[in-house]
Amino acid sequence: MIESKTAWIEAEIASLKEQGLFNQIRTLGSPQGAWLVVDGRRVLNFSSNNYLGLANHPRLVAAAKQAMDSYGIGPAAVRSIAGTMDLHLELERRLAAFKGVEAAITFQSGFTANLATLPALVGKGDVIFSDELNHASIIDGSRLARAEIVRFAHADPDDLRRQIAAVTDYRRRLIVTDGVFSMDGDIAPLPEICAIAEEHGIMLMVDDAHGEGVMGQGGRGIVAHFGLHGRVDVEIGTLSKAFGVVGGVVAGKQIIVDWLRQRGRPFLFSSAMTVPDVAACIAAVDVLEESTELVDRLWDNAAYFKQGMHALGFDTGRTETPIVPVMLGEAPLAQQFSRRLFEAGLFAMAIGYPTVALGKARIRVMNSASHSRDDLDQALDIFARVGRELGVIA
Numbered sequence: 001m002i003e004s005k006t007a008w009i010e011a012e013i014a015s016l017k018e019q020g021l022f023n024q025i026r027t028l029g030s031p032q033g034a035w036l037v038v039d040g041r042r043v044l045n046f047s048s049n050n051y052l053g054l055a056n057h058p059r060l061v062a063a064a065k066q067a068m069d070s071y072g073i074g075p076a077a078v079r080s081i082a083g084t085m086d087l088h089l090e091l092e093r094r095l096a097a098f099k100g101v102e103a104a105i106t107f108q109s110g111f112t113a114n115l116a117t118l119p120a121l122v123g124k125g126d127v128i129f130s131d132e133l134n135h136a137s138i139i140d141g142s143r144l145a146r147a148e149i150v151r152f153a154h155a156d157p158d159d160l161r162r163q164i165a166a167v168t169d170y171r172r173r174l175i176v177t178d179g180v181f182s183m184d185g186d187i188a189p190l191p192e193i194c195a196i197a198e199e200h201g202i203m204l205m206v207d208d209a210h211g212e213g214v215m216g217q218g219g220r221g222i223v224a225h226f227g228l229h230g231r232v233d234v235e236i237g238t239l240s241k242a243f244g245v246v247g248g249v250v251a252g253k254q255i256i257v258d259w260l261r262q263r264g265r266p267f268l269f270s271s272a273m274t275v276p277d278v279a280a281c282i283a284a285v286d287v288l289e290e291s292t293e294l295v296d297r298l299w300d301n302a303a304y305f306k307q308g309m310h311a312l313g314f315d316t317g318r319t320e321t322p323i324v325p326v327m328l329g330e331a332p333l334a335q336q337f338s339r340r341l342f343e344a345g346l347f348a349m350a351i352g353y354p355t356v357a358l359g360k361a362r363i364r365v366m367n368s369a370s371h372s373r374d375d376l377d378q379a380l381d382i383f384a385r386v387g388r389e390l391g392v393i394a
């Protein structure tokens with residue numbers, strides 16, 4: 001008998017299910033917010049990257065509607081042919097001004113921003129020094145670039161120095177790191193990395209997807225957080241997390257942005273962000289520039305939640321941001337913990353190997369400005385109950 005051509009996929013999926021690694025995707029029946037309807041149940045939401053509650057913010061919704069009345073919906077072309085509207089350019093000017101950089105260019109997502117930028121900056125014969133915990137889109141962009149990829153130990157400037165010293169044959173060099181690491185909520189030691197890059201004349205790129213709208217004064221990002229303006233060559237950001245919409249941005253030196261308009265392949269060969277996306281992002285910049293209220297509330301909420309979790313006896317790892325890993329150890333326990341939380345009315349994802357190291361499984365709690373104090377108290381109650389029931393805390 002001839003085996004079906006897709007039998008191997010069935011076998012792979014069966015194996016994932018056996019190992020408890022099959023990704024069950026839940027369905028939302030409500031807008032993003034502090035509360036969600038998930039698979040038909042109303043639950044407290046601690047799973048989204050909706051840091052500031054902008055995903056369903058009335059001003060963003062109104063801006064998107066208004067723009068659609070004037071411009072329609074789709075860009076109908078790649079940007080270099082006929083898909084760049086004045087609206088796209090306005091968003092890029094606004095983002096550059098917000099972040100305090102010379103220029104910015106937008107992409108369809110943070111993922112495509114990385115796929116555009118890495119191959120535009122380095123290629124065959126070049127070297128990329130990459131933090132070992134960098135995001136998948138950096139890894140894929142680096143592979144596309146066909147440069148040599150040299151990993152350095154996570155957030156370790158000394159190891160970065162050693163790796164740089166070990167590579168003597170190269171054309172160009174680039175250091176790339178996440179700004180905020182999404183699984184632990186820790187921050188790259190950017191001042192040290194920046195000094196190393198300057199000392200050796202190496203280009204420096206930071207992917208600030210989880211820092212955009214979160215870190216720094218009024219959410220201006222990790223470069224602002226460390227006061228490194230003008231010293232990081234290129235910043236990647238996303239408009240899909242704190243900005244509450246979808247899209248990516250590359251911000252930095254004018255010359256790099258100019259180059260990406262010539263050589264960024266997702267810019268040249270894939271259509272632009274849609275009209276409602278762009279208009280909503282402009283409104284998000286308005287909201288952020290007018291007040292730091294949402295960013296402040298996000299950090300207040302995160303501090304309150306972390307303090308409550310510590311008081312209960314939970315281990316929240318090395319977080320320095322509103323991302324709070326609740327460290328549990330083995331993957332089956334994390335899965336069970338997440339299921340029990342959901343039954344108790346709280347939606348927070350279990351994360352295990354291979355996303356994080358073996359034995360480092362956790363629940364990842366995403367704080368948001370959209371949570372009220374009462375929401376946070378309810379969440380702490382639920383964590384206390386499930387934690388005791390499963391013997392994680394006393």
Ligand SMILES: *Cc1c(COP(=O)(O)O)cnc(C)c1O
Pocket residue numbers: 109110111112135137178182207208209210238239240241246247248
């Ligand atoms: C989420 C994320 C991305 C991808 O952003 P999208 O806009 O969702 O494509 C890229 N890099 C990092 C570090 C991220 O956390």
